[in-house]
Amino acid sequence: MNNICRTRVLSALISTLQTTKNKLGKVYFSSRSTFKLTNTNLNQIHVLRQSSTGFSAVKDQLCAQHEDYLELPVESAVPLKIPYVWLRDHCRCSECYNQKTNQRLFDSFVIDVDEAPVSVESYDDKIKLTWKDTHVTTYNLSWLKQNSPGSNLQDSVKKVLWNGEKIQKEMPDDVPYKDFMNNDESLKEVLMNIHKYGFGIVGECPPTEEKTVELSERIGHVRPTFFGKSWGFTDNEVFDDTAYTSDAIGPHNDNTYLLEASGIQVFHILHHDGEGGENLLVDGFNAASILKLKHPDYYEALARIPIRAEYIGDGHEVISIINLIQENKITKEIDAFRYNPFDRALLSHTSFEDTKLFYKALKALSAEINSPLNELRMKLTPGRVLFVDNWRVLHGRNSFNGSRVLAGCYLPKDQLNSRLRTIAGLNIY
Template sequence: MLSLARTSRAAATAKAKAKAQAVACRGVGTQAPWKQRDKQKQANSDTGYMPQTRRILAKEAAATATPLGASQQQQQQTSAARYWPKLEIPRNAKRFTYEAEAYRGDPVKVAWTDKFLFVEDPATENGRRALKPATLRDSCSCPRCRDASSGQKTYSSVEIPVDIGLRNVKPTKKGLEIKFLQDIPRFVDGGEEHVMVLPWESVDLSLKRKGMEDVSLPRKRSVLRRTGAVYWDREIIAQQVRRIDYAEFMKDDSEAFWDVIVDICRFGLVYLKNVPRDEESVVRITTRIANIRETFYGRTFDVRAKPNAENVAYTSGYLGLHQDLLYLDPPPMIQVLHCMDNSCAGGESLFSDGERVGRLLWPFVTRHRMAPLAEHHVPYQYGKNGYHYFSSRYVLDGNEAGFANVYWSPPFQGRYLSPVKDIRRWIEPARIFADLINHQDAIHEHKMEPGECVLFDNLRVLHGRNSFDAAGGGARWLRGAYIAAEDFLSRAAHIPKGFAEKYRGERTWTPGLAQSGLRESIWHEDVVRRVKEIDPRVDE
């Protein structure tokens, strides 16, 4: 009995030792990382800054031009296969190969059953897509499905039978001609057979031969692919900014008009000269491009010093670089300012390419010290004379393609309604941004004269003004108006074919091309130096 008790105690002791060793071993493997994470949490809590879930997507790594390893490439291919599975084509499918000479000249393999339309690019390993009959039917743009006058749909998507199928598919010069089984009843009852044509352009988009940015859409990225973008400092813009004659700009179908549109897209800044000195000139200029974006300031507004000003712009003091109306959602894109009088001392207009600085800093926001530029919401607010507007924005905002927008307007920041957030971690990277845009070599300074009008992209180019002496004689008076982004881009999407490309050159603009160009620019070294001052371990 005593021997059994000793044996039990020995077994219990051995089990306890084994458990302790297991805990110790587990601690060797995992305790240090957890302690490190706890230390980081403690450090963050000391300042009150807790990093948010990263909004910066992996796709943005392309901006650093780092080659993918074999394992990464395989992972991407696996991901692509997950979203676009390479479905096997049934043996009973009808097949043909067509060379779409009228569109691209690249051959397309086509197969179809009643349930799927398969299109395949022979030159691409994973270039097969299975298109569904219901989606194809809802994409029809024939005269029976789209009103000839308005272009609007003549049916509702919910009318499409869920069991709709394919009855026949054949190639034509314009695209794939498709007939359906179980079509929308009222399209069949009339006796006239319904036929749709899937354009070759849609086939190319399905096969990823083209991206949506290649389509002429009223989207900034689509427009910039045609016009290109020139990022500038004081020296570059002084050499390249244009002053276009007002009378030529106002003529129908004039090249001068499209020159203005192209320059707004490329530089974010252009001037008109010889503008008549009357209060309606700003209306004529703005509506020549698109509808006016009316705000609580009215259809147009006057920038001049006045007592009890409801806006700092209506004073004679210095006005730092900013963007207008960031408390509106969305803010207007284009600002038009016509100089009526500028006879007082001072009052020079200031402009700086905010997008240039934003793109230069963008690759660094994945790092902890620079991350607040893309994670910290800055409040913007206006509340006066019965109006109240509020919005919050990141200094640098991104999307699936990488950098998207810059938002900076210190004079119009709102207060933190609940001041519990610690902004110290934001101040350092924000100061870097401010120093870069305000550097004397970054600012285009120009004292506007009566008869001049400046048009600039409010979502790209920051603007400001030197102080002026309103009491010492003379005056400063600008008439202004805004254009919404969708209205301007709608106009820019109609730039005549070949017109923008002659300025852009042979290379199509892409976000990746923009980032790589800035990385190789003379500005990159200065940005790296400034970032290293707060993050010495940053990679160049």
């Protein structure tokens, strides 16, 4: 390129920069070439893209360099502000991150938290940062927009809150056993039903405890408890638990006494030659949302005041400290519901003021949970396997007579979430 051509290119670049400054009130410069345009009075950048036809300003690749962060625009949203320390800490080059094991290769304490990059360049869909120790970090802009601080705080598929009338109209279909076992699309359908509605059903399963476990392990490994890896029981009262009787059981969540409750509970009626025993489901998230709307102070109290839950019997004394309502620390939405009036222990640690407030809040919540308007009742039959999100949906049953055999097991919440990410492609926390 001769001097005249260089002068023309530089003039065009300066004109582009001046136009951008007039529109945005900012001056930008580029370091992506054999020459450099800089404005040392303003610590901001607009990097220009080099192509076969020369240099051109690209609007969707605007970025502004500030003293301690990089600013990126997001369509129809407030621009992302990414601290430089975050950009250095999340470097995905082979020296910093093992792509095979998905693990970091260095400790963050070696980073200077106040360090700014020596240069920032943008080209195609990438941003390249060079640090004072000559280390180079490169990101795809699309990856940054999806993963940088404040960029992605919501589940990609919203949960559907329901009462009795709504779920009757939107009842998820049973997924055939053979389809569920043999193709991922059917597995995904059940996973999505559990995520959206808090439960899913697989039909046509052979009515044995072994096949129930095998079916469950399609989602993830079974979580053993002191009830065993799985169970096939009747009203034989082999354990000190109401489930091992023929009595009616009100809506509740299981495992409230464990430090981390099981994520999924599996139910499969193998045999019943009597009457009654209908299963009861209640959407705990819906009950909590109604409470929050009617009595926000009660909702806040149940999310704040800790209580104890316990299982005492059969040589065990298992106790945990829980909140009836637990919110996700990132999304601030309800994340877990741990309601079990049968396993609630002594309320001996609350203040005088909180004690009465807790009972008022609990009464209001219980009214929503036990309202017939919020119930779904179904009669499970041999072959229909019910998967219930134990962190959300409460279950119970009617009393029954005759011989009734129930098989089931628990699955960890981690396994459900992992499958939702890998099979269903959801972005969940």
